[in-house]
Amino acid sequence: MIQVVLTGSEGQLGCELQRCVPDHYTLVAVDHEDLDITDVNRVNTFLSTQQPDIVINAAAYTAVDKAEKEAELAYAVNHKGAENLAQVCQQRSIRMVQVSTDFVFSGKHYRPYLPEDSTAPASVYGLSKQAGDRAVLEILGDQALVVRTSWLYAAQGHNFVKTMLKLMQEHDSLNIIYDQVGSPTWAATLAKSIWQLLDKRAQGIYHCADNGVASWYDFAVAIQEEAVQLGLLTNRPTLVPIRTEQYPTPAARPAYSVMDKAKTEQLLQQILPHWRESLRNMLLELTELK
Numbered sequence: 367m368i369q370v371v372l373t374g375s376e377g378q379l380g381c382e383l384q385r386c387v388p389d390h391y392t393l394v395a396v397d398h399e400d401l402d403i404t405d406v407n408r409v410n411t412f413l414s415t416q417q418p419d420i421v422i423n424a425a426a427y428t429a430v431d432k433a434e435k436e437a438e439l440a441y442a443v444n445h446k447g448a449e450n451l452a453q454v455c456q457q458r459s460i461r462m463v464q465v466s467t468d469f470v471f472s473g474k475h476y477r478p479y480l481p482e483d484s485t486a487p488a489s490v491y492g493l494s495k496q497a498g499d500r501a502v503l504e505i506l507g508d509q510a511l512v513v514r515t516s517w518l519y520a521a522q523g524h525n526f527v528k529t530m531l532k533l534m535q536e537h538d539s540l541n542i543i544y545d546q547v548g549s550p551t552w553a554a555t556l557a558k559s560i561w562q563l564l565d566k567r568a569q570g571i572y573h574c575a576d577n578g579v580a581s582w583y584d585f586a587v588a589i590q591e592e593a594v595q596l597g598l599l600t601n602r603p604t605l606v607p608i609r610t611e612q613y614p615t616p617a618a619r620p621a622y623s624v625m626d627k628a629k630t631e632q633l634l635q636q637i638l639p640h641w642r643e644s645l646r647n648m649l650l651e652l653t654e655l656k
């Protein structure tokens with residue numbers, strides 16, 4: 367059996383990773399309260415006691431806009447926290463998976479980002495994640511796997527899909543940005559792929575997201591169509607496409623953050639699902655939870 371410690375176990379990805387653990391792994395899942403990754407002594411003591419073969423770091427500070435004002439906290443978790451884990455992993459010959467984001471890219475490209483493309487984050491959140499990823503790769507070398515994903519959502523947790531369902535039920539009209547483009551990703555797709563990448567002993571940087579491309583507006587239109595069909599929504603507000611400048615946010619977001627996933631798909635010998643199929647499956651899950 368391969369022993370794995372998972373941090374951030376109550377987050378969107380943390381929950382999904384626990385739901386699809388392959389039989390040959392045993393998992394010790396810890397959340398913020400059990401293990402604060404910013405505390406290097408606790409990280410050291412915990413990993414010394416558990417002695418896992420692998421650490422999956424799904425813990426992160428993910429409040430993109432709030433991070434602009436809470437830079438210190440964002441860096442403490444996303445940079446220092448990841449670095450703490452990597453240092454102890456290095457001392458104890460533990461492999462580590464660091465989960466990262468499309469927000470490390472500037473968004474100025476108009477072709478999908480390759481894993482080796484240079485990063486240039488436009489926000490504090492993106493910068494703090496970039497610093498964490500670099501630390502993990504530098505400290506652990508070929509014992510590190512960095513998996514970048516994008517626009518994550520799940521039945522558990524806070525995300526665009528659940529916010530849209532709530533707002534659509536309450537309003538007659540909603541303004542949605544149409545000039546930011548990316549790939550919405552169900553955390554279940556990512557979780558399954560992370561276990562498969564571990565099986566393949568992947569190392570270095572991989573991109574993992576659902577396939578296809580959408581703007582936030584396209585995503586919202588699809589959420590509405592699917593949710594109405596499944597009986598999750600009874601209201602059908604008008605969705606109005608707007609430009610980024612019409613909805614200013616504290617943090618800048620990449621205009622284009624589609625990632626190239628060919629390296630992942632080649633290694634796993636499979637095509638990742640289309641985002642629309644994943645969206646439907648997540649909404650189906652919500653109908654069962656209702």
Ligand SMILES: NC(=O)c1ccc[n+]([C@@H]2O[C@H](COP(=O)([O-])OP(=O)(O)OC[C@H]3O[C@@H](n4cnc5c(N)ncnc54)[C@H](OP(=O)(O)O)[C@@H]3O)[C@@H](O)[C@H]2O)c1
Nearest residue numbers: 374376377378379398402403425426428465467515517518
């Ligand atoms: N969400 C997205 O759209 C998105 C997109 C691309 C990449 N990602 C990346 O994907 C990964 C998973 O994201 P997610 O959406 O699953 O995040 P999430 O739902 O926000 O979960 C993050 C988890 O980390 C925990 N955490 C925060 N600070 C911690 C600390 N100091 N020590 C230990 N645990 C701590 C949180 O606990 P508390 O809530 O109790 O603080 C929470 O349970 C992250 O690396 C994120 O950067 C996310």
